[in-house]
Amino acid sequence: MMALSPVSSDSQAEQRQKRVLVAGATGYIGKFVTRELVARGYDVVSFARRRSGVNASTTEDETLRALHGSEVRFGDVSDMASLLRDGIRGERFDVGVSCLTSRNGGIRDSWNIDYQATRNVLDAGIAAGITQFVLLSAICVQKPMLEFQRAKLRFEKELMESGVSWSIVRPTAFFKSISGQVESVKKGKPYLMFGDGRLTACKPISEADLARFIADCIEDPSRKNRILPIGGPGKAVTNFDQAMMLFELLGRKPKLKKVPIQIFDVIIPVLTLLSGLFPKLIDKAEFARIGKYYCSESMLVWDPVKGCYDADATPSYGTETLRDFYSRVLDEGLAGQELGAQSMF
Numbered sequence: 001m002m003a004l005s006p007v008s009s010d011s012q013a014e015q016r017q018k019r020v021l022v023a024g025a026t027g028y029i030g031k032f033v034t035r036e037l038v039a040r041g042y043d044v045v046s047f048a049r050r051r052s053g054v055n056a057s058t059t060e061d062e063t064l065r066a067l068h069g070s071e072v073r074f075g076d077v078s079d080m081a082s083l084l085r086d087g088i089r090g091e092r093f094d095v096g097v098s099c100l101t102s103r104n105g106g107i108r109d110s111w112n113i114d115y116q117a118t119r120n121v122l123d124a125g126i127a128a129g130i131t132q133f134v135l136l137s138a139i140c141v142q143k144p145m146l147e148f149q150r151a152k153l154r155f156e157k158e159l160m161e162s163g164v165s166w167s168i169v170r171p172t173a174f175f176k177s178i179s180g181q182v183e184s185v186k187k188g189k190p191y192l193m194f195g196d197g198r199l200t201a202c203k204p205i206s207e208a209d210l211a212r213f214i215a216d217c218i219e220d221p222s223r224k225n226r227i228l229p230i231g232g233p234g235k236a237v238t239n240f241d242q243a244m245m246l247f248e249l250l251g252r253k254p255k256l257k258k259v260p261i262q263i264f265d266v267i268i269p270v271l272t273l274l275s276g277l278f279p280k281l282i283d284k285a286e287f288a289r290i291g292k293y294y295c296s297e298s299m300l301v302w303d304p305v306k307g308c309y310d311a312d313a314t315p316s317y318g319t320e321t322l323r324d325f326y327s328r329v330l331d332e333g334l335a336g337q338e339l340g341a342q343s344m345f
């Protein structure tokens with residue numbers, strides 16, 4: 001586990017003065033980042049939509065409660081005029097943090113949010129005086145094959161060239177992304193996995209651990225102007241390992257169902273062909289490509305020399321393990337782990 005740099009009482013006093021603008025504050029990670037920054041004494045303004053959350057199910061009052069301690073300002077991050085008028089309000093800020101991402105990974109939405117809206121936050125932030133920007137990105141951009149990865153990479157490049165100090169945090173998998181089968185397995189259904197379940201691996205990280213890592217970027221000089229791949233504690237886990245963990249915690253004999261990954265080699269060309277005739281299918285074809293990507297590429301640091309993923313080169317951070325998480329959600333349920341349009345199983 002990486003050690004946190006000690007923060008002196010002088011710099012604690014200084015950091016209380018810092019004003020931080022958080023975009024994407026209503027997201028799975030953004031909520032934890034906002035709360036972590038508030039808990040550390042920053043003056044936090046979070047910018048949100050009036051209806052937010054998975055399937056726009058969260059009301060303004062619920063958002064105000066969820067982001068308590070920050071000053072919540074409502075508006076539209078896709079519209080520069082709204083961002084300046086409703087978010088910045090002519091005030092000065094020190095740091096911009098973006099946890100924005102498309103809710104569905106569709107092609108146009110990814111360019112609108114992962115690139116353009118995030119760019120708006122940087123530009124509005126610079127106009128308001130920020131000297132630092134922390135971006136929540138994703139480890140998968142190291143091997144880009146998908147449109148949302150290209151949109152993220154374009155913003156990453158522009159951020160690095162922007163003149164402000166930057167930290168680009170590229171986490172591996174979140175707990176929510178590998179908990180899609182918890183409920184069905186609990187109900188007695190088999191665990192579905194592609195191939196032998198060992199095609200890919202990741203080092204999952206919890207929302208709270210990742211939020212601490214992101215918040216540390218503001219004060220820790222070693223995290224400035226760096227691309228920071230980051231995973232959770234412990235060894236990398238495959239789908240097979242996740243299945244074994246779940247059945248062991250349930251005290252049941254493993255029940256596994258193997259799905260051939262070649263299924264994507266049928267679905268993707270068919271949807272791509274049909275999308276030429278029916279534009280509504282363009283995003284469906286992209287979702288199938290996203291599905292294949294996650295079933296065939298590990299969420300670990302890629303070693304370009306050896307041409308393989310390297311679990312040992314993927315830094316670990318934090319204390320919450322996947323086993324603790326599975327144990328908790330098997331008892332208490334999956335509230336807060338909803339995937340919305342991102343779910344596959």
Ligand SMILES: NC(=O)c1ccc[n+]([C@@H]2O[C@H](COP(=O)([O-])OP(=O)(O)OC[C@H]3O[C@@H](n4cnc5c(N)ncnc54)[C@H](OP(=O)(O)O)[C@@H]3O)[C@@H](O)[C@H]2O)c1
Binds near residue numbers: 100137172
């Ligand atoms: N899932 C994984 O395992 C994983 C792993 C590594 C990295 N990542 C990366 O981590 C980042 C954050 O992921 P997350 O799961 O926390 O995201 P999330 O829960 O989907 O949250 C997305 C945020 O962006 C906002 N947003 C989306 N569309 C918007 C729009 N049209 N207008 C205004 N705001 C909009 C959402 O606001 P609303 O609440 O209003 O919708 C929300 O605050 C992403 O860059 C993702 O690629 C994910």
